[in-house]
Amino acid sequence: MKSRYLFLIIGLCSCGENHTTVLTIDTPDYKRGESLLDHQPDSAFYYFNKVATGSKDSLLIAKSYNYMAVIQSDAGDYYGAEESLLTSLKYLDEQAPSHQNCLVSDYNELGRNSAELYNYEASINYYDQAIKRTRNGNYKAIALNNQAVSFEKMGNYTQAIAIYRSLLEHPPADKLEYARILSNFAKTKWLQDSGYYAALELLTALQIRKEENDEWGLNASYAHLSDYYTRKKPDSAHFYANQMYTVARHLNSPDDQLQALQKLIELSPSNDVKQYFQRYQSLNDSIQTTRNAAKNQFALIRYEVQKNKADNLRLQRDNIKQRVVIYGIVALFCTAVWVFILWYRKRKQRLEWETQTAIREHQLKTSQKVHDVVANGLYRLMMGIEHQESIEKDRILDVLDDLYEQSRDISYEQTKHIPIDFQGAIASLLKNFADASTKVLIVGNDNRLWASVTDKVKKEIELMLQEFMINMKKHSSAQNVLVKFDHQERLLIVEYMDDGVGFPSSFRRGNGLTNTGNRISAIGGQITFDNELPKGLKIKVSIPIAPNA
Incomplete structure (x- = not known):
């Protein structure tokens, strides 16, 4: 499930610890990007990219790349987010006190991004870099919690539990972070020992999140409770899965909706499975289309900003040349400028047409892959469900899991990197x-x-x-x-x-x-x-x- 800690990025990149002084001066474009971040992330990405390619302030550039990475990660473009974060690090000085908080944020985001790509060892190392650079207790607790989750995903429950215990011995003042630690601790203890009674801690975390109106936290609690009760009390597991689906829809979180639907397919009566499966199929297709479009859009925004910058530099050089041209050839010069502008407009139109053509070809290729890999498999499974009197849920879940992994492979498709070795x-x-x-x-x-x-x-x-x-x-x-x-x-x-x-x-x-x-x-x-x-x-x-x- 996707954790959303955008407030951490904002806090760290604004250099909010007491011992640090902010030396950057935010530009209008940077402030505009921040104002659009929650409601129009594509537009925010455009303004942050303008700052990153136009500013001379290295810290401001690093902060802009950090924001761009958060937007890309939220859109499912994890490789693009990783590239932006590594670029951000290039503009930061490891020894400069004013750069430390942005370094913490970069390494924390690299850890989360690596975890989304199932590279948990790299994720743990990045969290180590974040932890050793911050003196803020809340930020350190968040990074440690994230690191413990990566250990849990690797199956190293002992190390994960040790981290959770150390955090619970000195619980953070933030109730929401405490609830997150407690819920994750209970889940991991249960994964290590299926006989562990985790209900009390899971329900305590749930109650805190209800009191604090933490919908993202509720979403996680419902998922943990549904998993915990799947074997013990299937009816309770079904109830919490349904609660998770309701919250995920309200949060407009497609990934969490897919997870909730998988749980409902497993836990629901046979006559309800088909409707949940149809929702799963429709939502999964929509996610792939949306994420591929987002990746293309981010690349196009960067292309346009770079192109405009190059055009502006070229026009500036042309203006310098104009100042040294003698008045006697003004007419000839104006004619040359007119020809240049005409050529420039045609060239721009051609480049835009080529760009749009490339995007359409890429979208067609992706659509074909989605059809070949996912749609046919889902259609055959749907036909089997429709015509069979009895349904083998385990077989359906195995097929769904396989199709889900294949669809993620299509979503994350990138130009293959050839290793040096x-x-x-x-x-x-x-x-x-x-x-x-x-x-x-x-x-x-x-x-x-x-x-x-x-x-x-x-x-x-x-x-x-x-x-x-x-x-x-x-x-x-x-x-x-x-x-x-x-x-x-x-x-x-x-x-x-x-x-x-x-x-x-x-x-x-x-x-x-x-x-x-x-x-x-x-x-x-x-x-x-x-x-x-x-x-x-x-x-x-x-x-x-x-x-x-």
Whole structure:
């Protein structure tokens, strides 16, 4: 569930601790961004981006990038938020007292963002950076609480409970933060020991949140209580799941609505499951569309601001040149200016058209993926629910969980980063498929081999090898797998061999291997399947590359 602590960012970035003096002077654009933050985040992002690209005050720039990251994270653009936070850190001085609170905020947000991307180890390290930089008790409690949640998500309940206990020994003055710590502590104790009686603490936290009218806190409490009562009292679990759904709808939190609907599908009578499933399907499709549109919009806003800045600089240079032009060529100069303006307008129109075309193509591609990955699967499941007299809830939940993860993959789709240590990445990929029954041998995978290989080819090779290994695990029953890499003249040779069952005589390529063949063809390579071996399978791939350096 998504925790929203925007007040923490505001408090930290305004440098509110008593020992710190604020040295920045907020600009009109910065103040305008703050005023729009709650109601028009897209417009706020525009003004913060103007400050970030136009100001000369490094702290003000860092604060603006921090705000931009919060807006991106709330819209589900976690990779974009991470980029903004890392940019913010570049403008901060680790030793400057006036920069410490913004550093705390950046590291806390990096921790939350990493947790949303399931990178809990990185999340914990970022929280450590935030904790050691703040002297404010409330801010430290928030960061420690966040860190404990990451430990809990990793399954390290002992460490999480130790943090919660230390916080409860000296509870924060803020009642809402105390309720959050208490509820999380009770939930984690129950996860560690299913016999632990967590109801009293969970209900105490719920009552505090009701008294303080903390709707986000109520949302979390209802989720914890529904999970706790699922096995003990299904009726109570259903009641709290329904309460969570009501609050999540009032807060307009799509992610929490999806979680509540998943609980209701599991806990509801058979005749109510279909209506909850239909709501889940509609809401999930809407979330993917909205988040992809938001990512595109943030990129477009940054593009426009950079473009306007470049245009302004160019116009300033033109004005300087105008001052030194003699009066005798005024007419010729005016004609040149008119031609330039005409050309500029046409160029701007063309760039805008190209940008809009790119956005439409991206949206079409995303819509197709949502249709292929999610819609078809949901439709088949819906048909099964409609025509079956008895419904296996566990099977439905397994399918829903799988579709949910696939839809998140589509939502978070980014240009794939090629690691510097590509040799290590390939080794890690292949070794992940080794186990007690399957040995994986790698030959020729060294850094010199990859030195002359482009990122595009590396990306396709990684996807190709992943497809080979998945097919091996699913179908071949192989005990030994060999993957060999080599340079031959101007070709990169990749050979895959296993001692599995090989392809049957009636074998036809599925979508995975067909796509792999298309990828290799797209980069000028060739792929050969050798199924004439007495046992197993051999695949040879040759790809043209630059001569080995």
